[in-house]
Amino acid sequence: xxxxxxxxxxxxxxxxxxxxPTVPYWDTERFSATRWIDAVQQEFENSNDTQGISLYIHxxxxxxxxxxxxxxxxxxxxxxxxxxxxxxxxxxWDSYLRIFGRKPVIRELHIGGGTPTFFSPENLHALIQRIxxxxxxxxxxxFSFEGHPNNTTREHLRAxxxxxxxxxxxxxxxxxxxxxxxxxxxxxYESLVEATRISREEGYKSVSFxxxxxxxxxxxxSVENTLQQVCKLNPDRLAFxxxxxxxxxxxxxxxxxDAHLPSDVLKRELFERGKALLQAHxxxxxxxxxxxLPGDDLYTAHVAGQLHRxxxxxxxxxxxxxxxxxxxxxxDAHGAYAQNVKxxxxxxxxxxxxxxxxxxxxxxxxxxxxLRRCILDLACRGTLDxxxxxxxxxxxxxxxxxxxxxxxxxxxxxxxxxITDAGQAFIxxxxxxxxxxxxxxxxxxxxxxxxxx
Numbered sequence: 482x483x484x485x486x487x488x489x490x491x492x493x494x495x496x497x498x499x500x501x502p503t504v505p506y507w508d509t510e511r512f513s514a515t516r517w518i519d520a521v522q523q524e525f526e527n528s529n530d531t532q533g534i535s536l537y538i539h540x541x542x543x544x545x546x547x548x549x550x551x552x553x554x555x556x557x558x559x560x561x562x563x564x565x566x567x568x569x570x571x572x573x574w575d576s577y578l579r580i581f582g583r584k585p586v587i588r589e590l591h592i593g594g595g596t597p598t599f600f601s602p603e604n605l606h607a608l609i610q611r612i613x614x615x616x617x618x619x620x621x622x623x624f625s626f627e628g629h630p631n632n633t634t635r636e637h638l639r640a641x642x643x644x645x646x647x648x649x650x651x652x653x654x655x656x657x658x659x660x661x662x663x664x665x666x667x668x669x670y671e672s673l674v675e676a677t678r679i680s681r682e683e684g685y686k687s688v689s690f691x692x693x694x695x696x697x698x699x700x701x702x703s704v705e706n707t708l709q710q711v712c713k714l715n716p717d718r719l720a721f722x723x724x725x726x727x728x729x730x731x732x733x734x735x736x737x738x739d740a741h742l743p744s745d746v747l748k749r750e751l752f753e754r755g756k757a758l759l760q761a762h763x764x765x766x767x768x769x770x771x772x773x774l775p776g777d778d779l780y781t782a783h784v785a786g787q788l789h790r791x792x793x794x795x796x797x798x799x800x801x802x803x804x805x806x807x808x809x810x811x812x813d814a815h816g817a818y819a820q821n822v823k824x825x826x827x828x829x830x831x832x833x834x835x836x837x838x839x840x841x842x843x844x845x846x847x848x849x850x851x852l853r854r855c856i857l858d859l860a861c862r863g864t865l866d867x868x869x870x871x872x873x874x875x876x877x878x879x880x881x882x883x884x885x886x887x888x889x890x891x892x893x894x895x896x897x898x899x900i901t902d903a904g905q906a907f908i909x910x911x912x913x914x915x916x917x918x919x920x921x922x923x924x925x926x927x928x929x930x931x932x933x934x
Contacts, residue, residue, distance in 0.1 A: 482888050484903075488749045491910045494930040496919075497769060498860055498912045499792045500818060501853040504811070506918040507818065507843035517842055518580055520817035521802070525581050528801045528815075533588030533619045535800045536612070537793055538570060539807030541595035541825060547666040548733035549654065549696060551725055553809035554595050555825050562825075563600050567608045569829040570806050573821075576837050577804055578615055587616040589798045590646075592626035602636040609644050618645060623778075623798045625687075627652060630676040631668050638683040648687040649680050650720075656710055657703040660696050663737050670710055677714050687717045687777060694751040695724035695932075697741035704751050705758060712762040718773040718780075719764065720794075721755055723748075725931030749934050752906070768860055769908050771795055788861035795861070808838075816850075818843045848873075848917070856912045859900065863908075867897040873915060881914050909933045 482490070496503040525534070541555045542562060555562075578585075590609075597605070625648035626641060638649065653673060654666055661667045673690075680688050690711055694704055711719070726742060728734040743751060756766065764772035765780055768788060773780040782788045782797040789799035792811045801815040808828035811820045819842035822828050831838035845853070851873050858865050874882070882898065885891045890904030891911060900911060910933050913919065 485749075487888060487890070487903075487907070488934055489745075491907045492745060492749060492932050492934040493910070495909045495913045495933050496916070496930050497909065498856050499790060499794060500811075500813065501856045501916070502843060502849060502918040503916075504818075504820065506916075507841065509841045509843065511844045512817070512819075512842035514837060514839055516844055517814070517817055517819045517837065517839065520814040520844070521577070521580050521804075521812075522582075524802045524814040524816060525585070529581070529586055532800045532802075533586035535589035535791065535793070535796075535798070535803040536587060536591070537803060537805045537810055538590070538592045538608075538612075539594065539805065539810040540566070540592060540597045540600060541808055542566070542599040543594070543596045544599065545665060546733050547654075547664055548731075548736050549664040549666070549693065549724060550733070551727065551731055552593075552595065553823050555808075560599070560601070563604045565829060566807075566825065567600075567604060569832040570608060571611055572835065573806050573832040573838065574612055574615065576832070576835055577806075585616045586619050587613065588619040588622060588800050589793075589796060589803075590622070590624045591793045592641075593793070594627060596629050596632070597626050598628050598633045598637050602634065602640040605637065606640040606644065609641065613644060621798075623796065624648065625650065628676065629668075630672040633676050633679075635679045635683065638680055638685065642683050642685065647685050648689070649685050650689040650691060651676055653690045653707075653711065654693045655696055655699065655703070656707040657699070659698045660703065663697040663741065665733075665736070673711075674714060677716070687779075689718040689720065690714075690716045691720045691722065692755075693722050693724050694755055695726070695743055695748045697737040699743055699751060701747070701750055701754055704755055708755055708758050712759070715774075717777040718771065719759065720770050721752075721759065721772065722770050723752070723931045723934065748932075752934050756906075766905060768795055768863075786862050790857055790860050809840075816845050818845075852915050852917060855915050859898075859912050859915075860908060863900040863905075864896075865898040867895065870897050877920075878914050885911065885914075906934060 541553055543554050543556055544558050546556050622645055624646040628649050628651050630651050656670055677688055759772045767773055767783045778797045789796045791803050803813040805812045808825050809821055809823040820840050821838050822840045828838050855865055855869050855873055886893055890901055890907050892899045892901055
């Protein structure tokens with residue numbers, strides 16, 4: 482089968498597998514707040530002293546709507562919301578501290594959004610300082626945040642660097658003005674240059690950019706131009722994501738017509754040309770959607786087989802517990818998942834009452850945990866050892882994987898299963914072979930997974 486035929490066959494909506502099961506297929510009926518608290522207590526006792534915990538803090542506020550965005554956001558220019566929301570975050574954190582019963586070891590911390598730099602440097606510093614004061618910062622900590630090139634100031638960078646942050650990811654998406662106008666995300670190349678320069682001056686050892694292909698009005702020439710400009714700044718790592726067009730979920734995406742989006746053929750070409758250009762500039766393809774220069778920690782972890790993947794994406798730090806604070810945040814206690822309520826006001830009200838503001842969750846079965854390990858190993862290391870493979874592989878899985886072997890994208894050996902170089906573009910498809918929760922269920926339009934290519 483030719484490369485183009487493979488791309489056509491596998492360019493279908495599939496999860497990005499930051500978890501297993503993925504959120505739309507959680508078994509919410511078996512979940513309860515009591516079971517969640519029990520799972521958190523158990524995993525904290527199991528792994529806090531040896532691994533520590535990861536924290537994700539969701540700050541949903543943005544001053545304007547980027548129409549491509551699928552994140553949980555609140556659009557406002559009223560910065561008075563910062564202190565009220567920070568108070569709720571700290572109340573939720575206090576609830577978890579009571580569950581822990583002693584200080585957690587904080588190994589990983591990431592601030593996402595929304596636009597975290599919507600918050601003033603002073604309010605960000607006060608929030609994070611208070612959280613860290615209630616824990617023990619691991620000597621090998623990994624602290625990062627998402628920044629907007631238009632409003633990330635030296636003061637933001639300095640305030641967070643002083644608390645241990647040394648990684649920043651800037652949402653670039655595209656530098657073509659016509660594309661920017663369509664997605665309502667206008668930022669100049671000069672603002673990106675300045676944000677990158679200041680980050681490095683302030684001591685950030687890893688600067689990364691997020692880029693998207695498949696956006697309205699993109700062409701091969703415009704995407705190549707964006708990548709050429711970006712590569713001049715020599716970011717340590719990049720994410721090059723496929724745009725998920727789900728206007729039935731995100732009404733903001735109705736601002737442009739389907740005719741404005743690249744065709745399937747063009748989108749595949751954008752992916753291939755983008756990947757080739759990044760590799761020509763010295764970037765190594767890592768897992769799904771990511772690229773890093775040799776010397777960056779993500780590359781080092783990739784080479785050492787130590788990549789980890791969770792709701793924050795690829796990380797170089799592996800912890801079994803991740804606590805998500807804030808509206809819509811998702812937590813992972815290894816044996817269970819939980820998601821917070823999505824509305825800001827509801828979140829603030831519940832957190833203020835001293836309860837975990839839960840919306841829904843999932844209790845992991847033994848099969849879930851086995852399949853999760855398989856999917857993580859494929860997504861992070863590109864291999865699956867024979868013991869894991871044959872512990873879960875049924876006849877349907879085996880038939881699908883044998884077909885993929887005939888297509889040259891996986892390879893069986895006595896040691897197990899390996900994703901080939903040709904199969905790197907289809908990692909999400911290969912992972913989906915092991916997604917028994919999704920199999921056999923009628924695809925629900927509202928799920929809204931992006932296409933794999």
